[in-house]
Amino acid sequence: MAARTPGAEPATPPAATEGPVLVVGAGLLGASIGLGLRHLGVEVWLQDASPTAEAVAEDIGAGRSCRAAAEDRVPEPGLVVVAVPPDVAAETVARALEEHPAAVVLDVASVKEAVLEGVRARGADLTRYVGTHPMAGRERSGPVAARGELFTSMPWVVCDSGSSSPAALAAARHLAVDLGATVTFMDAREHDATVALISHLPQVMSSLLASRLQETPLHHLSLAGQGLRDTTRIAASDPGLWVQILAANAGPVVAALHGVREDLDRLIATLEAPRAPGARLDIAQLMAEGNAGRARIPGKHGGAPRAFETVTVLVGDVPGQLARLLAEIGEIGVNLEDLRLEHSPGQPVGLAEVSVLPHRRKELIEALQERGWKVVQ
Amino acid sequence: MAARTPGAEPATPPAATEGPVLVVGAGLLGASIGLGLRHLGVEVWLQDASPTAEAVAEDIGAGRSCRAAAEDRVPEPGLVVVAVPPDVAAETVARALEEHPAAVVLDVASVKEAVLEGVRARGADLTRYVGTHPMAGRERSGPVAARGELFTSMPWVVCDSGSSSPAALAAARHLAVDLGATVTFMDAREHDATVALISHLPQVMSSLLASRLQETPLHHLSLAGQGLRDTTRIAASDPGLWVQILAANAGPVVAALHGVREDLDRLIATLEAPRAPGARLDIAQLMAEGNAGRARIPGKHGGAPRAFETVTVLVGDVPGQLARLLAEIGEIGVNLEDLRLEHSPGQPVGLAEVSVLPHRRKELIEALQERGWKVVQ
Numbered sequence: 032m033a034a035r036t037p038g039a040e041p042a043t044p045p046a047a048t049e050g051p052v053l054v055v056g057a058g059l060l061g062a063s064i065g066l067g068l069r070h071l072g073v074e075v076w077l078q079d080a081s082p083t084a085e086a087v088a089e090d091i092g093a094g095r096s097c098r099a100a101a102e103d104r105v106p107e108p109g110l111v112v113v114a115v116p117p118d119v120a121a122e123t124v125a126r127a128l129e130e131h132p133a134a135v136v137l138d139v140a141s142v143k144e145a146v147l148e149g150v151r152a153r154g155a156d157l158t159r160y161v162g163t164h165p166m167a168g169r170e171r172s173g174p175v176a177a178r179g180e181l182f183t184s185m186p187w188v189v190c191d192s193g194s195s196s197p198a199a200l201a202a203a204r205h206l207a208v209d210l211g212a213t214v215t216f217m218d219a220r221e222h223d224a225t226v227a228l229i230s231h232l233p234q235v236m237s238s239l240l241a242s243r244l245q246e247t248p249l250h251h252l253s254l255a256g257q258g259l260r261d262t263t264r265i266a267a268s269d270p271g272l273w274v275q276i277l278a279a280n281a282g283p284v285v286a287a288l289h290g291v292r293e294d295l296d297r298l299i300a301t302l303e304a305p306r307a308p309g310a311r312l313d314i315a316q317l318m319a320e321g322n323a324g325r326a327r328i329p330g331k332h333g334g335a336p337r338a339f340e341t342v343t344v345l346v347g348d349v350p351g352q353l354a355r356l357l358a359e360i361g362e363i364g365v366n367l368e369d370l371r372l373e374h375s376p377g378q379p380v381g382l383a384e385v386s387v388l389p390h391r392r393k394e395l396i397e398a399l400q401e402r403g404w405k406v407v408q
Numbered sequence: 409m410a411a412r413t414p415g416a417e418p419a420t421p422p423a424a425t426e427g428p429v430l431v432v433g434a435g436l437l438g439a440s441i442g443l444g445l446r447h448l449g450v451e452v453w454l455q456d457a458s459p460t461a462e463a464v465a466e467d468i469g470a471g472r473s474c475r476a477a478a479e480d481r482v483p484e485p486g487l488v489v490v491a492v493p494p495d496v497a498a499e500t501v502a503r504a505l506e507e508h509p510a511a512v513v514l515d516v517a518s519v520k521e522a523v524l525e526g527v528r529a530r531g532a533d534l535t536r537y538v539g540t541h542p543m544a545g546r547e548r549s550g551p552v553a554a555r556g557e558l559f560t561s562m563p564w565v566v567c568d569s570g571s572s573s574p575a576a577l578a579a580a581r582h583l584a585v586d587l588g589a590t591v592t593f594m595d596a597r598e599h600d601a602t603v604a605l606i607s608h609l610p611q612v613m614s615s616l617l618a619s620r621l622q623e624t625p626l627h628h629l630s631l632a633g634q635g636l637r638d639t640t641r642i643a644a645s646d647p648g649l650w651v652q653i654l655a656a657n658a659g660p661v662v663a664a665l666h667g668v669r670e671d672l673d674r675l676i677a678t679l680e681a682p683r684a685p686g687a688r689l690d691i692a693q694l695m696a697e698g699n700a701g702r703a704r705i706p707g708k709h710g711g712a713p714r715a716f717e718t719v720t721v722l723v724g725d726v727p728g729q730l731a732r733l734l735a736e737i738g739e740i741g742v743n744l745e746d747l748r749l750e751h752s753p754g755q756p757v758g759l760a761e762v763s764v765l766p767h768r769r770k771e772l773i774e775a776l777q778e779r780g781w782k783v784v785q
Contacts, residue, residue, distance in 0.1 A: 183722065185633075215631060229632045229636050232617060233639040236614075236616065237613075238694060239613065240698075241698040242694065242700070243605060243609060243664055243668065244702070245700050247701075251598075251605070252704055254603075256562075258642045259606050262613060262614050264635075264702075265638070265639065266698035267699060270696045270699065271692065274692045274695065277679060279682075281680070285679045287620055288679070289676065291616050291620065294619060295616060299665050299669065303662055305656075314650070314651045320618075320619035321615030321618040321644075322615075322644060323619070324619045325618040326644070327624065328621065328629055328632055328637060343555070353744060354734030357728075357730055359731075362728070369749060407560075
């Protein structure tokens with residue numbers, strides 16, 4: 032099925048996921064899905080290899096623990112959501128398809144082709160299976176980190192197995208929409224190639240960069256600016272999860288990494304003879320290619336890349352100061368497209384960089400200055 | 409001279425930069441220094457190879473154009489600040505030392521050893537020269553982007569030439585302090601090794617990553633999350649400037665890049681045989697090394713790394729909503745340590761991730777919920 036951008040997703044009638052839903056795997060995603068469905072009044076049952084995780088998930092209200100309810104008869108689910116780690120997703124999906132012959136079975140692993148092939152290899156019924164990927168991770172994991180709104184306004188990719196029934200695809204789409212996500216359809220291969228570039232490669236590059244800082248003296252790191260903070264933020268992610276993601280999507284990730292290595296080798300060779308003819312042109316070209324790639328990332332709301340203009344304002348580092356600024360921007364009636372705080376090593380003063388539509392910038396600056404704000408320009 | 413952390417910088421008596429100051433190079437840094445000094449009432453004169461840049465800098469109030477004043481006699485400066493591109497910094501400094509035999513001459517290039525060696529090679533008087541580096545760039549450049557507060561609460565590195573006189577060092581320190589910066593002393597070699605890791609390497613990694621996105625279909629990029637946005641933000645930087653920086657600091661940058669390449673080669677080899685024994689351990693180790701490096705980056709105010717806890721709140725994408733939230737956080741009396749907005753592809757709802765001190769988190773969540781905010785947890 033052709034990919035569709037979130038923007039192209041048509042408005043849907045109030046979608047309805049019918050319970051009972053069985054969530055297998057009570058980690059961050061499973062528990063968050065359970066919480067979200069419970070908020071909608073859907074009956075949710077939880078299963079996890081870890082009795083503790085299963086119990087915690089029940090305690091936070093993500094659904095009922097199958098173990099705890101062992102004596103009742105757990106109802107036969109109409110929908111099974113498999114939210115286990117990627118390396119056991121395929122076998123768990125296959126088992127669920129077999130144990131629940133009437134149910135639609137979805138998984139939410141962040142790699143899709145390996146799971147699909149694993150399910151196929153087990154001879155399971157692909158008409159009732161749909162692979163999906165809610166693109167809403169967090170740096171933390173486990174049921175305690177779960178939140179029902181985890182998926183709000185995030186993309187949720189739905190992958191036809193090639194034989195998925197219309198009913199199964201509808202169930203996948205309803206689940207995503209019910210939880211506030213924006214649905215995009217892709218096949219598994221296209222999904223994996225996409226996340227290799229927009230998610231897995233950034234993770235690898237951030238980790239490679241951050242690992243260079245292991246020996247750096249702290250008083251050197253204290254000079255670090257926002258650039259280093261931004262480029263290394265996701266390097267804090269959970270190795271256990273990423274091992275599985277990278278191993279399961281090794282092919283597309285390696286392809287991207289080979290491209291990186293070619294550029295890196297070229298740059299190293301150039302910088303080893305920085306006075307050689309053409310050296311500066313090589314460096315400039317690499318930087319310009321970076322400019323070009325960056326410029327293609329869509330802006331807020333998934334729209335086309337859009338150049339906002341920024342207004343930078345001095346704020347004191349005391350409670351309420353930034354609030355007063357934003358309140359006055361609200362009064363002025365200019366919409367804040369984005370906001371970045373510049374950290375202030377050594378001093379209790381911050382710079383708030385406010386992004387606004389270009390044609391509102393001048394007006395905003397004047398209005399802020401009238402109100403006594405120090406606008407930095 | 410031993411490096412000192414910004415925190416270790418003693419409170420200084422109101423420092424005073426005595427005019428007239430001659431700023432050579434009216435780009436972003438030169439014009440910003442001029443603006444900042446003019447705000448303090450210091451007499452500033454401007455010189456730039458480009459008559460236009462020189463005139464623009466004068467028009468924005470960064471000082472007086474030497475060209476325009478050609479008929480007056482431009483006064484003999486006590487301080488010359490050389491703010492020209494790195495590849496002409498050394499010769500410009502040497503000329504200034506010769507033309508102004510009584511003046512202290514500083515440069516503000518973002519590489520220091522190449523400049524120092526260039527000045528030394530020209531047989532100039534190193535007692536009156538001090539290399540400095542205000543670590544406060546922007547993604548934009550040129551005098552139009554200049555702002556007097558560019559240096560507010562940013563680090564400013566001061567490098568003894570090895571023969572710099574106490575008076576010259578004091579002049580450098582006063583300039584930085586007058587402009588609101590936080591002074592750190594290092595020698596040129598230590599400075600270059602430091603910025604190679606905390607500034608130049610992140611730039612290269614971000615550019616290498618972003619350049620992979622040149623061929624990615626836009627509807628794939630529309631799935632991009634905050635991780636890709638953060639890791640590629642600085643890839644938008646000016647190639648022209650970075651060519652000079654990377655060429656002038658090639659040695660330390662290449663050393664860091666060799667480390668990256670070793671890790672990258674190891675990772676590629678591992679991912680090419682992801683089922684080989686030990687493969688997963690290799691990947692986990694790389695990720696864990698990234699965790700370790702990231703954890704060493706100091707938090708806000710250049711203090712030791714400090715784990716803030718986050719509270720995530722749902723906000724509508726309408727003027728004033730975020731403001732109301734922050735205003736109420738102010739009323740509650742909890743200080744905002746950091747704020748991150750999560751962009752919302754496809755939907756007009758945002759998540760505001762507020763960082764607070766761990767012991768204030770519970771109180772803040774309860775207070776916000778009482779006030780009807782949807783706290784996501």
